[in-house]
Every structure is written in structure tokens, then in C-alpha cells.
Amino acid sequence: MLSKTSSEKRSIPLAEIRVKRVKEFLIEKFFFANGLLAILILLGIFSLLILKSYPAIEELGWKPFLLSPEWNPTGYETSRYGILSLMVSTLMVTLGALLIAVPLGIACAAFISEVASPRLREILKPTVEILAAIPSVVIGFLGIVLVNPILSRIFGIPHGLNALNGSLLLAVMSLPTIISLSEDALKAVPNSYKEASFALGANRWQTLARVSVPSALSGIIASVMLGMGRAIGETMTVLMATGNARALTFNFLEPVQTMTATIAIELGEVPYNTTHYYALFIIAFVLFLMTFLVNLASDVILQKYQEVSR
Amino acid sequence: MKKKWTERLGFILLTLSGSIVIALLGIILFDIISNGIGAISWEFISQPPREGMTKGGIFPAILGTFVVSIVTILFSVPLGMCAAIYLHEYARAGRLTRLIRLSIRNLSGVPSIVYGLFGVVIFVQTFRFGTSILSAGLTLGLLTLPWTITACEEALKTVPMAYREGALALGATKWYTIRTNVLPYAVPGMLTGTILGLARAAGETAPILFTGAAFFLPHLPRSIFDQFMALPYHLYILSTQHHAIEEVRPIAYGTALVLLILVLFLSFTAILVRYRYRKKMKGSI
Numbered sequence: 001m002l003s004k005t006s007s008e009k010r011s012i013p014l015a016e017i018r019v020k021r022v023k024e025f026l027i028e029k030f031f032f033a034n035g036l037l038a039i040l041i042l043l044g045i046f047s048l049l050i051l052k053s054y055p056a057i058e059e060l061g062w063k064p065f066l067l068s069p070e071w072n073p074t075g076y077e078t079s080r081y082g083i084l085s086l087m088v089s090t091l092m093v094t095l096g097a098l099l100i101a102v103p104l105g106i107a108c109a110a111f112i113s114e115v116a117s118p119r120l121r122e123i124l125k126p127t128v129e130i131l132a133a134i135p136s137v138v139i140g141f142l143g144i145v146l147v148n149p150i151l152s153r154i155f156g157i158p159h160g161l162n163a164l165n166g167s168l169l170l171a172v173m174s175l176p177t178i179i180s181l182s183e184d185a186l187k188a189v190p191n192s193y194k195e196a197s198f199a200l201g202a203n204r205w206q207t208l209a210r211v212s213v214p215s216a217l218s219g220i221i222a223s224v225m226l227g228m229g230r231a232i233g234e235t236m237t238v239l240m241a242t243g244n245a246r247a248l249t250f251n252f253l254e255p256v257q258t259m260t261a262t263i264a265i266e267l268g269e270v271p272y273n274t275t276h277y278y279a280l281f282i283i284a285f286v287l288f289l290m291t292f293l294v295n296l297a298s299d300v301i302l303q304k305y306q307e308v309s310r
Numbered sequence: 311m312k313k314k315w316t317e318r319l320g321f322i323l324l325t326l327s328g329s330i331v332i333a334l335l336g337i338i339l340f341d342i343i344s345n346g347i348g349a350i351s352w353e354f355i356s357q358p359p360r361e362g363m364t365k366g367g368i369f370p371a372i373l374g375t376f377v378v379s380i381v382t383i384l385f386s387v388p389l390g391m392c393a394a395i396y397l398h399e400y401a402r403a404g405r406l407t408r409l410i411r412l413s414i415r416n417l418s419g420v421p422s423i424v425y426g427l428f429g430v431v432i433f434v435q436t437f438r439f440g441t442s443i444l445s446a447g448l449t450l451g452l453l454t455l456p457w458t459i460t461a462c463e464e465a466l467k468t469v470p471m472a473y474r475e476g477a478l479a480l481g482a483t484k485w486y487t488i489r490t491n492v493l494p495y496a497v498p499g500m501l502t503g504t505i506l507g508l509a510r511a512a513g514e515t516a517p518i519l520f521t522g523a524a525f526f527l528p529h530l531p532r533s534i535f536d537q538f539m540a541l542p543y544h545l546y547i548l549s550t551q552h553h554a555i556e557e558v559r560p561i562a563y564g565t566a567l568v569l570l571i572l573v574l575f576l577s578f579t580a581i582l583v584r585y586r587y588r589k590k591m592k593g594s595i
Contacts, residue, residue: 020483027485028400034389035396038413038459041452045420045428052431107327115324124328126581127335133577134338135513137542138566141549145559146341172334179331205317226419233421235516236542240550260423260516267427267520272435284427288420295419299412 049285056081056278065282071246071262073276081279083286085248089163089256090287093238094231096167096252097174102224104171105178106213109220112179113186114208132176136236143169143241155253161243164252169237174227181226185219186212218301225298229291235260259283342566349564363526363548364558368565370530374443374523374538375512375572381447381534382454382511387504389451390458394500397459398466399488418456425453426517434521444534446522453517454507461503465496498587502580509576513569515542525551541569 057065060081068082112124143165151160189212197207213220243255244265257265263280270276353367360366401407429449439445469492477487515523523543531538548562549555 024483024485031392031396031400034392035401035410037389037393038410038417038456041455042413042417042420044432045424048428048431049424052427104327104330107324108331111324111328115321116328120328124332127332129581130574130577131331131335131338133509133513133573135515135542135569135573137513137515137545138342138570139338141545141562141566142338142341144549145345145563146337172338175331175334203313203317205320206313209320229419233419233423235421235423236546240546260421263423263427264516264519267430281427284424288424291419291421292416295416299415 045288049281049288052281053278053285055273056275056282059275059278065279069248071257073266073270073279079276081282083259083283085246086257086259086262086283087286088248088250089242090232090258090260090290092250092252092256093163093166093170093242093258094228096163097170097231098224098228100167100171101174101178101227105175105223105227106182106220108175109179109182109186110208110213113183114204114212128176128179131172132180136173136234137240139169139173140237140240143237147241157253159243161241161255162253163242163249163256166238166242166256166258167252169241170231170234173234173237174231177230178223178227181223182216182220185216185223188219189215218304222298222301225294225301229294229298232294233260233287233291235264239264259287263287339570342563342570345560346563346565346567349560350567354564355568359526359561362554363552363561364554368541368544368561368568370527371539371541371544371565372568372572373530374540375542377531377534378443378447378450378518378522378538378540379508379512381443382450383504383508385448385451386454386458386507387500390455391462391500393455393459394462394466395488398463399484399492414456414459418460422453422514422516423519425449426520428452429517429521440535441520441522441524441537442535443522443531443538446518446538446540447534449517449521450511450514453514454511457507457510458503461506462496462500465499465503466492468499469495498583498590502584502587505576505580505583509573509580512576513542513573515540515546518543541565541572545569 064081065083067084068080069085070080070082071086072080108124108128112121116124144161147165147168148160151162151165152158193211193215194207197211202210238258239261242258242261244257244261245255246257247254249256263283266276267280270280355367355372356369357367358370359368397407397410401410426449429445429452433439433445433448434441437445439448473491473495474487477491478484482490518540522537523540524537525547527537527539545562545565548558548565552558
């Protein structure tokens with residue numbers, strides 16, 4: 001706005017101003033197009049997943065995908081496309097990961113923001129950053145070579161590639177997200193809250209447990225949701241560490257095959273544009289919806305929380 | 311008295327949690343380094359695999375990861391930069407801007423395997439790039455785009471408003487202002503974000519599974535339309551798909567160590583650039 005008025009006041013030919021204005025207009029439109037890219041890609045992924053999963057639904061209907069108890073597209077007699085068993089596996093491994101990572105992550109965040117000396121904080125913060133930078137395939141590799149023998153010895157089972165292994169690894173992978181975002185939330189709690197609590201005679205623990213954590217709760221919940229989204233969508237670690245057996249089970253000591261692992265294993269084997277191929281896109285679509293909803297929920301919680309704290 | 315005990319117990323628990331997290335990283339680094347260091351030699355990083363990948367080095371995998379990362383950067387950095395410039399310099403607060411930001415946040419939460427499927431359909435099949443360096447690089451580029459945008463915008467935020475106002479007050483146009491008074495100061499920050507995005511892309515496996523990574527190639531790729539070997543994929547193959555898994559375990563550890571060193575080196579470089587840049591910015595204001 002400012003630029004327009006100032007260039008009008010100078011005495012340069014009208015044509016030159018016009019050229020300048022057109023140029024500026026075009027440049028702005030160019031950046032605008034780039035800005036729209038994120039929306040376009042998201043829409044592109046969404047519509048592509050629908051487009052590619054539709055042929056399978058057109059051929060078989062909804063029922064086999066929702067009602068069949070197992071996923072076995074290459075079965076000897078009949079192909080079975082029950083994605084429910086895969087969803088159960090994914091949710092089971094994710095739940096196990098959260099049971100470990102949520103208490104540990106929140107406690108660690110509280111430690112960093114309330115208890116740790118500045119020096120310890122200087123160690124812990126990079127630790128979390130480095131933990132986040134470790135590639136998932138390396139974590140999965142450790143699941144095979146490190147966690148696998150330990151689990152098999154503790155529980156006396158032939159091998160330790162099972163849902164519990166996957167949960168442990170996913171816990172490590174979602175910890176950095178939960179810790180750093182929970183810490184941000186705890187840091188955002190106004191000092192006056194804590195001071196009021198101290199003034200009433202509460203000690204540091206009571207202030208942390210009854211004032212700081214409850215006022216940061218929405219931020220903490222949002223961080224847990226983001227960690228959960230990450231765990232649901234994680235591919236390589238679960239592919240390598242959970243043993244990949246398709247049978248439906250609720251036992252953490254048995255091998256399971258998650259949605260992501262199924263896609264990773266089978267997409268390389270199926271011919272393009274077959275029912276099995278399209279069925280893999282149905283899994284991807286459900287996976288996309290699950291992570292989308294979890295992320296959206298965390299977003300909504302964060303937005304509300306920001307409004308309240310203002 | 312009871313109050314004091316709960317406080318002490320609570321703080322012990324918190325300290326324990328902090329120690330566990332440090333210990334986790336310690337265990338991970340110790341295991342990979344102590345088991346992988348023996349495999350590292352000049353031959354290991356400069357020679358191709360031999361005898362069914364049971365001997366020799368991992369040079370083609372290192373090269374493949376390097377080349378794909380370059381394609382990734384060339385694709386995602388210009389787009390990410392321009393999108394960030396729009397969001398921070400041009401966009402007005404409103405429904406559309408909110409929608410763009412929501413899309414970016416959600417894109418960064420899309421599972422990497424879904425990006426892989428997207429890459430297969432769009433780049434491999436529709437654009438007919440085949441399973442190649444180009445397809446894999448573009449897929450990883452899409453994956454890193456939301457991070458690149460966010461990082462570039464953070465960098466633009468650090469440039470003081472006064473720099474823009476000064477140029478505008480002298481009659482410069484908006485684009486001229488951005489070009490001369492904003493971008494030069496934001497570049498180091500953008501660089502940091504780019505390197506961090508690169509570190510993540512280099513370690514990603516799921517998106518390249520079907521878009522171009524190969525089990526084993528007898529020769530190095532000759533163009534960007536060839537398949538390639540990559541470090542993370544190589545590690546995955548060596549630890550799950552190989553016919554003599556126990557025999558190649560030292561090589562797998564060595565590969566894991568090289569990958570870890572690469573990723574951590576990139577991350578540290580980024581952190582160092584950020585640190586120096588912050589110091590400089592503080593001096594200039």
C-alpha cells in the first residue's frame with residue numbers, strides 16, 4: 001500500500017508506473033500461487049486416495065472391507081480384505097506406545113521446565129532434539145537387534161518381534177514430540193498463577209501438580225495427539241519390529257501387522273491396477289483419515305487454548 | 311511432614327523420567343557406535359557391495375542418498391521459500407490464509423507411506439518417470455515441503471519490521487523491498503531449516519520403497535531416470551530381507567552408523583548455523 005502512494009507522488013511517466021504496477025501485481029500473484037500449493041497437495045492426496053480406492057469398492061462393495069475378520073488378499077480359496085484386523089493392530093501398538101510415552105514424556109517435560117537446573121536443561125534439550133532426528137529405520141533396526149533378544153529372554157518366547165516391541169519403539173519415536181510440545185505448554189503458564197499458588201502456602205510439587213499441569217492441560221493433550229498421529233503413521237519401525245502376522249490378536253506378545261506395514265509389504269508385490277492394489281489404497285485412505293482427524297483435533301484444542309490464554 | 315515427602319517423591323520421579331530419556335539416547339548411540347565402528351573402513355565407504363552384499367562397502371548407497379537429497383532440495387526449497395514469502399509478506403489475515411496454514415500443519419502429519427503411494431501414482435505412473443531417482447526425490451520433496459515452508463517463515467519472522475518499513479518509506483516497491491531488505495537477512499535461517507529438512511529426508515525409507523530405491527544394482531546410476539541404492543533402504547534390506555541375516559549384521563551396523571553420522575552431522579550443522587546467525591543478528595540490531 002505504502003509503495004503505491006509513494007511512487008505516485010514522484011514525477012515519473014505514467015507508463016512506467018503502470019509497468020511497475022503490473023510487474024508487482026504479477027509477482028504477488030506468483031507468490032500467491034505458491035502459497036496455494038499446500039492446499040492443492042492436501043486436496044490432491046485426498047482425491048487420489050479416493051479415486052484409487054473406489055474401483056475396489058465398486059467391485060466388492062463395502063462389506064468385505066468392514067466385516068471380514070482377516071486381511072488375506074492372496075488366500076488360497078477366497079481373497080479376504082478385512083481391514084478391521086489391521087486397524088486393531090495399529091491401534092493396539094499405538095495405545096501401547098502412548099501408555100509408555102505419555103507419562104514419561106509429560107514427566108520429562110515437567111522436569112525440564114520446573115525442576116532441572118539450567119545446566120541439566122542445556123543437556124536435556126539437545127538430547128530430545130537428537131532423539132527426534134534419529135531415522136525411523138535405525139530405531140526399527142534396534143528393535144530387531146537389541147529389543148528382540150531382550151523381550152524373548154524376559155518372556156521366554158521364541159522371538160521378540162511382536163506388538164510390545166513395536167510399542168516400545170514407537171514410544172521412543174513419539175517421546176520427542178510429546179516432550180517438546182508439553183514443555184512449551186508448561187512454559188506458557190503465566191508466572192502469576194504459580195506465584196499465587198506459592199503465596200497460598202503450596203509447595204513446588206503441589207503448584208506443579210495442581211496449578212501448572214492443569215492450566216497447561218490443553219497444550220499437553222494436543223502434544224499427545226500429535227505424538228499419537230506420528231505413531232499411527234509410522235511405517236519402518238513397525239514393519240521391522242512387530243513380526244507382521246496377519247492374525248487378529250489382542251495379545252501384546254504376539255506378532256501383529258499394522259496398516260502401514262501392510263502397504264509397505266504388499267505394494268511392492270502386487271501388479272498395478274488390480275483389486276488387491278486398489279484395496280491397499282483403501283487402507284491408505286483410512287490411515288490418512290485417522291491421522292487427519294487426530295491432527296485436526298490437536299489443532300482445534302491448541303486454537304481454543306490460545307484464545308483462552310489471551 | 312507428609313507434604314514434604316510427596317514433594318520429594320514427586321521430584322525424584324521427575325528426575326528419574328529425565329534420566330530415562332537421556333539414558334534412551336545413550337543406549338541407542340552406544341549400541342550403534344560400539345557395534346558399527348568395527349565395520350567402518352575406507353573400503354566400506356568407497357567400494358560397492360560384493361558377493362551378495364556379504365562383503366565390500368556401501369558406496370552406491372551413500373551416493374544414492376546424496377543424489378536423491380539434491381533432487382529433494384532443488385524441488386522443495388524454491389517452492390517452500392516462495393510459499394513462505396507469500397504467507398509472511400503478502401497474505402492478509404483471513405479465511406484463506408487460515409486454510410493454507412491448516413493444510414500445511416496437516417500435510418506434515420500425513421504418514422510417509424501415504425506420500426509413497428502418492429509418489430507411485432503421480433510421478434511413477436502418471437508422469438512416467440518410472441521408479442527412479444527423480445520420482446523418489448520429488449516424493450521426498452513433497453514430504454519435506456511443509457517443514458521447509460514452516461522453517462522459511464520462521465526465518466522471515468526474525469527480520470525486523472523496521473527493515474521493511476525503511477525501504478518502503480523511501481519509495482521502494484514491495485518486491486524490491488523483499489529482495490533487498492528482507493531476503494538477504496532471512497537466508498541463513500532458511501538455510502538452517504533446509505538442512506534440517508534434508509536430514510529428515512535422508513533418513514526416510516517408506517516414501518522411497520516403491521518410487522525408486524533398489525535392492526542391489528551392479529553399476530552406479532547414470533541419469534536421474536535410473537534406480538538407485540539408498541542408505542536407509544540398504545539398512546532395511548540387510549536387517550530383514552537378506553538371505554544370510556546373521557552374517558551381514560556387522561555390515562548392517564556399519565550402515566546404521568554411517569546413516570546416523572550423516573543425519574546427526576546435518577542436524578549439528580544446522581544448529582551451528584542457527585547459533586552463529588542468531589549471534590550476528592543480535593549484533594546488528
